[in-house]
Amino acid sequence: MASLGSTRRTFAPWADPTARPYIRFENVTKRFGDFTAVDDLSLTVYEREFFALLGASGCGKTTLLRMLGGFEQPTSGRIFLDGQDLKGIPPYRRPVNMMFQSYALFPHMTVEANIAFGLKQDGMPKAEIAERVAQMLKLVKLEQFARRKPHQLSGGQRQRVALARSLAKRPKVLLLDEPLGALDKKLREETQFELVDLQYELGLTFIIVTHDQEEAMTMADRIAIMDKGKVLQVATPAEVYEAPSCRFVAEFVGSVNMFEGTVVEAGSAARLRDRSGAQFLVADSGDASPGDTVWLAVRPEKLRITRERPSEVENALEGEVWDIAYLGDMTVYNVKLADGRIVKASTINSRRSVEDALTWHERAWVSFLPDAGVVLTR
Amino acid sequence: MAGTWGRFNIASLVLGFAFLYLPIVLLIIYSFNESRLVTVWAGFSTRWYVAMLGNRGLMDAAWVTARVAFLSATVATVLGTMAAVALTRYTRFRGRLLFSGMVFAPLVMPEVITGLSLLLLFVAINFDRGFATVTIAHITFSMCFVAVVVQSRLITFDRSLEEAALDLGATPVKAFFQVTLPVILPSVVAGWMLAFTLSLDDLVIASFTSGPGATTLPMKIYSQVRLGVTPEINAVCTVLIAIVTVGVIAAALVNKRREVLRRREDMALVASA
Numbered sequence: 001m002a003s004l005g006s007t008r009r010t011f012a013p014w015a016d017p018t019a020r021p022y023i024r025f026e027n028v029t030k031r032f033g034d035f036t037a038v039d040d041l042s043l044t045v046y047e048r049e050f051f052a053l054l055g056a057s058g059c060g061k062t063t064l065l066r067m068l069g070g071f072e073q074p075t076s077g078r079i080f081l082d083g084q085d086l087k088g089i090p091p092y093r094r095p096v097n098m099m100f101q102s103y104a105l106f107p108h109m110t111v112e113a114n115i116a117f118g119l120k121q122d123g124m125p126k127a128e129i130a131e132r133v134a135q136m137l138k139l140v141k142l143e144q145f146a147r148r149k150p151h152q153l154s155g156g157q158r159q160r161v162a163l164a165r166s167l168a169k170r171p172k173v174l175l176l177d178e179p180l181g182a183l184d185k186k187l188r189e190e191t192q193f194e195l196v197d198l199q200y201e202l203g204l205t206f207i208i209v210t211h212d213q214e215e216a217m218t219m220a221d222r223i224a225i226m227d228k229g230k231v232l233q234v235a236t237p238a239e240v241y242e243a244p245s246c247r248f249v250a251e252f253v254g255s256v257n258m259f260e261g262t263v264v265e266a267g268s269a270a271r272l273r274d275r276s277g278a279q280f281l282v283a284d285s286g287d288a289s290p291g292d293t294v295w296l297a298v299r300p301e302k303l304r305i306t307r308e309r310p311s312e313v314e315n316a317l318e319g320e321v322w323d324i325a326y327l328g329d330m331t332v333y334n335v336k337l338a339d340g341r342i343v344k345a346s347t348i349n350s351r352r353s354v355e356d357a358l359t360w361h362e363r364a365w366v367s368f369l370p371d372a373g374v375v376l377t378r
Numbered sequence: 379m380a381g382t383w384g385r386f387n388i389a390s391l392v393l394g395f396a397f398l399y400l401p402i403v404l405l406i407i408y409s410f411n412e413s414r415l416v417t418v419w420a421g422f423s424t425r426w427y428v429a430m431l432g433n434r435g436l437m438d439a440a441w442v443t444a445r446v447a448f449l450s451a452t453v454a455t456v457l458g459t460m461a462a463v464a465l466t467r468y469t470r471f472r473g474r475l476l477f478s479g480m481v482f483a484p485l486v487m488p489e490v491i492t493g494l495s496l497l498l499l500f501v502a503i504n505f506d507r508g509f510a511t512v513t514i515a516h517i518t519f520s521m522c523f524v525a526v527v528v529q530s531r532l533i534t535f536d537r538s539l540e541e542a543a544l545d546l547g548a549t550p551v552k553a554f555f556q557v558t559l560p561v562i563l564p565s566v567v568a569g570w571m572l573a574f575t576l577s578l579d580d581l582v583i584a585s586f587t588s589g590p591g592a593t594t595l596p597m598k599i600y601s602q603v604r605l606g607v608t609p610e611i612n613a614v615c616t617v618l619i620a621i622v623t624v625g626v627i628a629a630a631l632v633n634k635r636r637e638v639l640r641r642r643e644d645m646a647l648v649a650s651a
Contacts, residue, residue: 101538118546
């Protein structure tokens with residue numbers, strides 16, 4: 001099978017059966033009163049991995065992180081770090097550090113004192129503390145801000161101080177709770193790459209919590225997609241996008257066209273009949289068998305939009321151009337089918353001008369290849 | 379100016395301030411009266427201030443009051459802060475409502491009842507009334523004021539600051555003293571000052587719980603006034619007003635100065651950036 005998407009570097013301990021998991025959640029459940037925040041969840045994270053917990057607010061991702069940090073105790077289940085059961089170990093004795101969403105910088109201390117705080121707690125000699133603080137300031141490029149107070153810094157600088165402070169103790173694992181949430185878009189994108197480089201250089205394990213799928217995909221080696229306290233899929237960004245495990249994942253990550261239908265023929269040249277009666281040829285029907293109700297998920301960029309029906313492609317639907325969103329790098333067409341369903345198709349604007357482009361209310365065909373979509377059974 | 383203010387507003391302002399401060403101004407003026415008769419003006423003099431300093435009973439009472447106020451305010455601040463921390467921190471424990479109700483009930487409890495119940499307690503356990511009992515009584519009723527002041531600050535305190543301290547290896551006790559306390563310190567100081575003034579001017583509870591040799595200044599003033607107002611009392615009261623006024627103005631100035639310094643620092647940084 002061809003590899004999905006593009007890979008950043010060859011780092012895949014999860015694919016190696018002999019690799020030892022570094023962090024292990026074993027059937028962890030956390031209840032707050034009647035509310036189940038984390039529901040019988042098991043998960044493994046490997047050393048030096050950049051792992052993202054992705055989900056909407058209230059899905060339990062932050063609770064999971066806080067349990068690893070020691071701020072919440074699991075109602076049941078166990079958490080292991082490097083072979084050690086973390087049960088009953090308070091936050092101040094765990095070899096993990098956390099970068100808080102609000103940054104939680106100590107307002108009455110200078111940048112220097114903030115970074116030195118954790119080292120002082122360990123009773124590190126003064127000279128060594130000074131050296132480590134200088135090193136950290138250099139790492140986050142804040143040397144000339146050492147004596148400022150947090151309120152005298154910009155949002156981006158505060159974020160760097162928080163990062164430096166949480167890295168100063170050289171934790172085994174760094175937990176990041178929505179670390180870039182308070183930054184504006186441009187700064188966020190720059191910082192994403194900086195964080196990845198930093199993690200790679202320091203050789204640390206990072207676990208990041210985010211609700212921003214782009215952020216997770218940019219930075220993480222693997223992503224766990226969470227909903228209602230459960231993990232729906234753990235996979236690389238490319239797998240999550242190209243081979244989602246269920247409809248929720250497909251719809252949560254990126255945009256998608258979902259065709260509901262029944263399996264007519266299963267196998268490697270499967271046929272589906274969708275609700276409107278149209279037949280689709282699909283390269284792989286997964287574990288669905290004939291008669292099953294399934295969903296065919298096709299990403300907008302894998303649909304082609306043309307004025308005439310393309311002769312060589314089997315899967316084609318006719319409709320009317322309903323809306324056009326020009327986004328600069330690409331254009332998204334919303335095509336309304338005869339039964340009222342809207343199908344999204346996007347095209348890359350590789351040229352500055354297109355002669356005779358499709359326009360509003362024109363008849364158009366959207367088509368896709370047999371391997372463009374994924375068959376989902378749930 | 380006259381147009382924006384209007385006669386009605388000026389009149390109500392003058393009346394309002396007169397209502398508040400005329401008695402006090404009169405008291406201050408008469409403390410400088412030459413005459414022994416409080417209501418007859420006989421020229422300017424500071425003789426009553428000299429007499430006040432020579433009045434052994436009055437000076438003893440002032441010393442007792444200062445000690446009681448300092449001690450009770452300090453203990454009340456510690457206990458009140460602890461109560462406030464517990465109430466904001468542990469929002470889910472059993473009986474929290476009852477506990478918070480019990481902490482704040484003395485705020486609305488008539489002083490006579492607080493005083494009487496404390497007196498009964500001290501009598502029941504055969505505790506000799508004096509300096510210690512007044513102090514304990516003052517701690518009891520001023521503690522809840524401290525708790526209210528500190529709690530209102532703690533509600534807006536970002537809990538993640540404390541979690542960050544724990545995360546970085548500080549034990550809960552260290553996290554409290556190195557992070558939480560410095561951040562909420564202004565409210566703790568405000569609570570202490572409130573407790574101090576409450577103790578300073580309390581008459582009712584002190585009367586119930588005091589014993590021989592522990593007469594506070596308000597008690598002394600009250601008992602002397604019953605025998606007739608002397609200009610000496612006016613002088614003592616003027617000194618008290620002066621102390622409180624200087625304290626308030628000093629606190630405001632320090633705050634203002636800090637604010638100005640901070641702003642100037644920020645401006646300089648913005649300019650240099």
